[in-house]
Amino acid sequence: MGASNPYSGQQVHTHYATLIITIRLRASLGARPHKGAHGQYGQGMTTEPHSFPRRHARTQRFTLGAPRSFTVAPDGSRVVFLRSGSGTDRANSLWVLDMEEGGERVAADPRALLGGASEDLSPEERARRERSREGGAGIVGYATDTAVELASFALSGRLFAAELRAGTARGLPAPGPVIDPRPSPDGRHIAYAAQGALRVMGAEGEGDRALAEPESENVSYGLAEFIAAEEMGRSRGFWWAPESDRLLVARVDDTPVRRWWIADPAHPEREPQRVPYPAAGTGNAEVRLFVIGLDGPRTEVAWDRARYPYLAHVHWSAAGAPLLLVQARDQRSQLILAVDADTGATRMVHADEDRTWLDLFPGVPCWSPSGQLVRIADEGGARVLAVGERPLTGAQLHVRAVLDVSEQDVLISASAGAEATEAETGQVHVYRVNELGVERLSQEPGVHAAVRAGEVTVLVSATLNRPGARVQVLRDGKPTTTVPSHAEDPGMSPRVTLTEGGARRVPCAVLMPRDYDGDTPLPVLMDPYGGPHGQRVVAAYNPHLTSQWFADQGFAVIVADGRGTPGRSPAWEKAIHQDFTLSLDDQVEALEDLAKHHPLDLSRVAIRGWSFGGWLAGLAVLRRPDVFHAGIAGAPVTDWSLYDTHYTERYLGTPEQHPEAYAKSSLVTAEGLSSPAEPHRPLMVVHGLADDNVVVAHALRLSSALLAAGRPHEVLPLSGVTHITPQEQVAENLLLLQVDFLKRSLGLTTP
Numbered sequence: 001m002g003a004s005n006p007y008s009g010q011q012v013h014t015h016y017a018t019l020i021i022t023i024r025l026r027a028s029l030g031a032r033p034h035k036g037a038h039g040q041y042g043q044g045m046t047t048e049p050h051s052f053p054r055r056h057a058r059t060q061r062f063t064l065g066a067p068r069s070f071t072v073a074p075d076g077s078r079v080v081f082l083r084s085g086s087g088t089d090r091a092n093s094l095w096v097l098d099m100e101e102g103g104e105r106v107a108a109d110p111r112a113l114l115g116g117a118s119e120d121l122s123p124e125e126r127a128r129r130e131r132s133r134e135g136g137a138g139i140v141g142y143a144t145d146t147a148v149e150l151a152s153f154a155l156s157g158r159l160f161a162a163e164l165r166a167g168t169a170r171g172l173p174a175p176g177p178v179i180d181p182r183p184s185p186d187g188r189h190i191a192y193a194a195q196g197a198l199r200v201m202g203a204e205g206e207g208d209r210a211l212a213e214p215e216s217e218n219v220s221y222g223l224a225e226f227i228a229a230e231e232m233g234r235s236r237g238f239w240w241a242p243e244s245d246r247l248l249v250a251r252v253d254d255t256p257v258r259r260w261w262i263a264d265p266a267h268p269e270r271e272p273q274r275v276p277y278p279a280a281g282t283g284n285a286e287v288r289l290f291v292i293g294l295d296g297p298r299t300e301v302a303w304d305r306a307r308y309p310y311l312a313h314v315h316w317s318a319a320g321a322p323l324l325l326v327q328a329r330d331q332r333s334q335l336i337l338a339v340d341a342d343t344g345a346t347r348m349v350h351a352d353e354d355r356t357w358l359d360l361f362p363g364v365p366c367w368s369p370s371g372q373l374v375r376i377a378d379e380g381g382a383r384v385l386a387v388g389e390r391p392l393t394g395a396q397l398h399v400r401a402v403l404d405v406s407e408q409d410v411l412i413s414a415s416a417g418a419e420a421t422e423a424e425t426g427q428v429h430v431y432r433v434n435e436l437g438v439e440r441l442s443q444e445p446g447v448h449a450a451v452r453a454g455e456v457t458v459l460v461s462a463t464l465n466r467p468g469a470r471v472q473v474l475r476d477g478k479p480t481t482t483v484p485s486h487a488e489d490p491g492m493s494p495r496v497t498l499t500e501g502g503a504r505r506v507p508c509a510v511l512m513p514r515d516y517d518g519d520t521p522l523p524v525l526m527d528p529y530g531g532p533h534g535q536r537v538v539a540a541y542n543p544h545l546t547s548q549w550f551a552d553q554g555f556a557v558i559v560a561d562g563r564g565t566p567g568r569s570p571a572w573e574k575a576i577h578q579d580f581t582l583s584l585d586d587q588v589e590a591l592e593d594l595a596k597h598h599p600l601d602l603s604r605v606a607i608r609g610w611s612f613g614g615w616l617a618g619l620a621v622l623r624r625p626d627v628f629h630a631g632i633a634g635a636p637v638t639d640w641s642l643y644d645t646h647y648t649e650r651y652l653g654t655p656e657q658h659p660e661a662y663a664k665s666s667l668v669t670a671e672g673l674s675s676p677a678e679p680h681r682p683l684m685v686v687h688g689l690a691d692d693n694v695v696v697a698h699a700l701r702l703s704s705a706l707l708a709a710g711r712p713h714e715v716l717p718l719s720g721v722t723h724i725t726p727q728e729q730v731a732e733n734l735l736l737l738q739v740d741f742l743k744r745s746l747g748l749t750t751p
Helices: 052-059 123-130 228-234 541-551 570-574 582-594 612-623 645-652 659-665 699-707 728-745
Strands: 031-035 042-045 068-072 078-086 091-098 102-106 148-157 158-163 169-173 178-183 189-194 199-202 207-214 221-222 236-240 244-254 259-263 271-276 286-293 299-301 312-313 323-327 332-340 346-353 373-379 384-386 399-406 410-416 429-434 437-440 448-452 456-462 468-475 477-483 496-501 506-511 524-526 554-559 602-609 628-636 685-687 714-719
Touching: 052 541, 052 728, 068 448, 068 456, 078 456, 102 148, 102 158, 123 148, 123 178, 123 228, 123 429, 148 189, 158 178, 158 189, 178 221, 178 236, 189 221, 189 236, 199 244, 207 221, 207 244, 207 286, 228 312, 228 645, 271 429, 271 714, 286 312, 299 312, 346 373, 373 399, 399 448, 410 448, 429 448, 448 506, 496 541, 496 582, 506 541, 506 645, 524 570, 541 728, 554 582, 582 602, 582 612, 602 612, 602 728, 612 628, 628 728, 645 659, 685 699, 685 728, 699 714, 714 728
Parallel strands: 102 169, 199 221, 524 554, 524 602, 602 628, 628 685, 685 714
Antiparallel strands: 031 042, 068 078, 078 091, 091 102, 148 158, 158 169, 178 189, 189 199, 199 207, 221 236, 221 244, 236 244, 244 286, 259 271, 286 299, 312 323, 323 332, 332 346, 373 384, 399 410, 410 429, 429 437, 448 456, 456 468, 468 477, 496 506, 506 554
């Protein structure tokens, strides 16, 4: 499930629920609140030429123009990355930083390669970008050979290759639409997926041929299935052998998956889109794996697919045999298997079991250069890094991902463990780990990530005291240069306090209006995601910008990461097993505790959220109207039996085995609509009609159930909008509409 909180879309249409939506944009596009004559925040307005909502939407949350997707050459001579030309330019170019000469150059410009033509994306590419929450344009992804001399990428469904030393790019003749092209490790070939087939050609464009072609319309080779891309973090469907002579190729058969129809009611002349969607308790795609040689031989990889149907991770390096991570459907057991690439036979390298569930982590399992297994595990109440059979970290760190493995050490990202102090709230650091100990590479408080090869490390650092992220290039741990960002300055500084709330020490961010006097009690807006994989309380500047804008409208904004959210301990994350509603308990606990130390008006409390956060907002006003007085539920999961298998069954089991867990966490059952007291609180439900992740049926079923129960609510359907909504005008207006709704609902508007 996406952890984004976009509140943006393409077209806004309204329909009747129990109330009629009234779109009242009293605040102009350039509106910013100030303290009024009567000491009330958010009642007056001043005009600025460009509002924050407009700039926030136009810059895609101030991410456009920032460098990303770094690759470091093994010899340290080059750093390759993507970046658009300005803070409002969506089209990414491929860049090369020459470490020897010290300058940057463009290796591939999408506008030049397309001759100024606009991009034409295939349905498969649009779906791929939806799964990765990709809102950019131009070159949004690339792959390189081992030496980082050749890069390949798809652009408008066509295949391109770039010579990174020379800085030249060219188109290659390939049947399209091309998806996920990847050079062989030696740079002599490029493999890619197209029209359900896995194809390969020479790096100069010669000898294009299909290595595997689909046997039916429901079969594809070389692509990740829906739940692998959406929930497992596996966006790939093929992997080159280190010798460049063969590939591991996934075969996906969607025949067992139910078909759903995604329609656009605003355009009845268009045919609905037919999509396979594996809802909880229903059939998954059948995934098999083959070793396919460039000269034709094809061998199926054998494992107990009936017991372990999920292919979660594949690793193939020169350090050892191909590694697979396969999971049981209930995700309580998994195997790490080594593959004999000649026969397809597998042998077990490691097995894991957990009575709740087993998480997946970026970068593992893999081999170290010396042939030891590298993995992340929950052991002794902590999340640890293990190399071979030996844990190299303990309870002091909560390991998030493996970033690189060398002969000398393992580079990881991690946060402080269960005993973290309040001062460490929201921080994620980069560490070097080996048998001699742990060394922190990132120094300043913040959120850090890194990419490394050889002696060169690219360190990306976001902090609370500056916008965006700073990109430093280190050699032997010492800064040598920076990669500049063209992202726009947001023009505001979040007034944020990172703290903890309640007996459980729930991580919280508290934001006050920038011109707040510190004394006047303020209405409260809870602004959570609140669920798995969605940490919102972070020690970084940009993630708090929208919350700060809401604060500047006259609210005390609280972001709370309760149980189930990442970053503290395995027990913290797994506490929500078979009961998502604990997330709401923690929101209430944090709110009530923070009110003891901050001037919060608990008679006027609202909550907003998107996706899991949208479900949480709906749950809050339905289950705890004594605490929450209004809510905005964006793209909410209202009936968990309509959400996908790998995510939902991990936490709740299947609907057949655990109907009580689904009923308790549902917003549309009798239990979901019950509340201990009146009155019924105002609720706005926002949903994209083209959403193929959390389908609009969730919002419609909730509206029907609320209507049947006589509960007032408002529904805002977004025509043509998916789960991510990068369209500029509606992104802006949705923020303004939310403020209008909140002020009306909490009685903050002036006549």
